[in-house]
Amino acid sequence: xxxxxSRFRLRALxxxxxxxxTIGLARFLIGKWVVHDVDGIRLSGRIVETEAxxxxxxxxxxxxxxxxxxxxxxxxxxxxxxxxxxxxxxLLNVSSESSGRGCGVLLRALEPRDGIAAMQRRRGAxxxxxxxxxxxxxxxxxxxxxxxxxxxxxxxxxxRLAVSNEKTGRIGRSVRIGLSREAHRVLRFFExxxxxxxxxxxxxxx
DNA sequence: CGGCTGATGATCT
DNA sequence: GATCATCAGCCGG
Numbered sequence: 464x465x466x467x468x469s470r471f472r473l474r475a476l477x478x479x480x481x482x483x484x485t486i487g488l489a490r491f492l493i494g495k496w497v498v499h500d501v502d503g504i505r506l507s508g509r510i511v512e513t514e515a516x517x518x519x520x521x522x523x524x525x526x527x528x529x530x531x532x533x534x535x536x537x538x539x540x541x542x543x544x545x546x547x548x549x550x551x552x553x554l555l556n557v558s559s560e561s562s563g564r565g566c567g568v569l570l571r572a573l574e575p576r577d578g579i580a581a582m583q584r585r586r587g588a589x590x591x592x593x594x595x596x597x598x599x600x601x602x603x604x605x606x607x608x609x610x611x612x613x614x615x616x617x618x619x620x621x622x623r624l625a626v627s628n629e630k631t632g633r634i635g636r637s638v639r640i641g642l643s644r645e646a647h648r649v650l651r652f653f654e655x656x657x658x659x660x661x662x663x664x665x666x667x668x669x
Numbered sequence: 670c671g672g673c674t675g676a677t678g679a680t681c682t
Numbered sequence: 683g684a685t686c687a688t689c690a691g692c693c694g695g
Contacts, residue, residue: 514687522687532680548690550677569687597691599688641687664670 469628473498473507478541478617480626485559488540489568492557494631497573499605500621504581506605507625508573508595511657514639515650516560518566521646525565526552532552536565536612543622545602545612552599553608557616557624571598571640571651573605574659597599597661632656637666 473496482488490513498507510664516523517556523532525544536558537566551636573595575582582594582604582648595601602608607622616624635655638647640662653667660667 514686524687527681530680546687548678551688552688571687597688621689639687643672643686 471629474626476537476541476617476618476624476626479538481617483540483560485517485566485568486650487513488557488559489513489650490634491636491655492568492570493652494629496576496625496627497555497570497605497616498577498623498625499585499607501606504578506578506582508575508577508601509627509629510572510575510606512566512568512570512572512651512653512662514569514571514652516556516567516569517650518560519566520566520648520650522639522642522644522648523566525567528601529565533565536567538615539617541615541617541624543607543611543614543616547609548599551604554598555602555605555607555611565649570601572596572653572659572661573601575604575656592658594635594659595660596626635667635669637662637669640666 484489492510492513526534531605538558539562542558547586548554555570559566559568575594586604593602632654637651639651
């Protein structure tokens with residue numbers, strides 16, 4: 464498996480390393496990696512933007528209880544919750560608390576690392592800066608879809624979370640993007656100054 | 670850069 | 683029938 468990211472001493476994240484609260488996990492995941500080995504190619508990137516959807520948040524898909532769609536949010540932290548949004552995009556989340564508590568962290572943007580040419584083929588020729596800038600683009604670049612809903616991201620499978628020895632930049636926070644409910648809550652996290660972060664400029668500075 | 674619009678389909682009321 | 687954790691394209695400043 465190609466592994467240009469190995470120059471950063473990448474290793475898989477264990478579940479025990481993940482903070483147990485949703486908001487803490489959203490912050491923790493900034494600077495960590497998502498890796499997807501698919502069709503003999505490694506696709507990966509550093510997470511540079513997340514949003515927390517904690518228990519009791521009216522914007523969280525699990526707010527009204529468990530349904531066929533949102534079941535993965537109720538898995539122990541570190542599992543993928545993937546859903547289909549606006550009739551055309553898949554969005555990748557990480558379940559964030561103990562089994563039975565429905566909540567998660569949306570992965571909103573990556574700084575692409577391994578498999579950039581392959582990700583560009585999946586997305587259509589796009590500048591690297593826009594390859595995984597936004598949650599729909601992120602899933603498309605990584606080849607993530609409903610087949611990955613419920614996958615354990617800490618189990619060493621093809622799709623997984625990882626950490627490198629790089630330093631993470633200063634972390635900013637803001638309100639979340641694209642919501643009508645609970646729109647005022649400051650639950651979005653991002654690496655400040657990173658050009659791969661999505662959203663309007665005013666939400667990339669604080 | 671910011672702002673707007675249409676595309677497109679699952680989910681829930 | 684309304685809503686929706688989006689995106690690409692287009693327009694104006």
